[in-house]
Amino acid sequence: MARSDIIYVLNGPNLNLLGQREPEIYGRQTLSDIEALCRAAAPDAEIVFRQSNHEGELVDWIHEARGKASALVINPAAFTHTSVALLDALKTLDIPVIECHLSNPAAREEFRRHSYVSLAATGVISGLGPHGYELAVRAALRLAQERAGGSARS
Template sequence: MPKPIYVLSGPNLNLLGTREPEIYGHQTLEDVRKLCEARATSLGREIVFRQSNHEGVLIDWIQEARTEGSAIVINPAGYGHTSIAILDALKAADVPVVECHLSNPAARETFRHQTYVSLAATGVVSGFGAASYVLAVEAAAGLTA
């Protein structure tokens, strides 16, 4: 079996289901994990699913994925707009990167329209709620088939 796809989520995504459900939906991060695992299994793949509110922890996991993973799906949340360190880690990862967002950042506040992560991403999936993660896992699996 190929190496797992790392599915990483940034700050405040642990609050899914309760934080601004009109933007982010009512599904919890645990619901998202189950959806991603089911899709990965149907594709004959495995995932490593993690969330952190801490930038350095996310960077550690990105670096881990360099050798232990086949691709990275990342929802950087607010760090996408601020973290050059995450960008640098993704550029050094040398595996496909799929950026993922529950909402459509381009349809929101101006400061959300661009992310540093996009500079390292093979592609971006956004605006489909929890299904964005599932589509991103599918894309990552396709990039590493």
Template sequence: MAAGRTLLLLNGPNLNMLGTRQPEIYGAETLADVIAGCTRTAAEHGCELRDFQSNSEGALIDRIHAARGAEAGIVINPGGYTHTSVALRDALVIPEVPVIEVHVSNVYAREPFRRHSYVSSIADAVISGMGVSGYRYAVDYLARLLAG
């Protein structure tokens, strides 16, 4: 499938623990559930979804670099790197594609340090506090954005 119809779903640290980590905040759905839902949403738009999760900042940056020319847009939940990583933010402009930032919880209703995102200023949209449904909304929005 051409890069024009291929979307990348990136998940940062601890998101591999969805469904077991603090379910009162993050819910009971697993990352596999999220990927399956996003894959279905992408397919409804005639898009392919590729996914990648890492607890390592360097691995995420390397995957973002590999997206240049290979994927048409990125949906990312940077996890804790949202609030700490200028390097991740800088990498996200390299592929020169739309970026949608997603957070499962409402980061603005939590600890003050979570209210700052290095990614938001370069993102085309930010979805926060809609649970794991926010991922599917992000994929839907990105596919529609790419379709014009």
């Protein structure tokens, strides 16, 4: 499998509680359900799907993606609004980065309206619930294939 077929999907704090935590905002689907959607969205790609409540672990995975992935999808959750460390790590990448949010942060509390991650993202998808992840994975794969000079398959 070529490098252009590996997509990292990273998930930040509290996303392990999807389906239980504030379902009126984040929905009833679990993170496992979202992982299945991502894999179905790009069946010919290798999806590296991970979640952590620890900022440093997410930074380590972004560093790992530098040498392995052709694109990265990230839902940084609460770190969106606070993490210069994630921003700095993402700025080291030379691959497409799609920022993805289940809810629409711009329509929520004032403090959620600023994203450090957006400063390094190729694109942002928000407010579409789990469907946003499908779109993010497809967009990441297409952008990676276009950069590699290949045709988009999904």
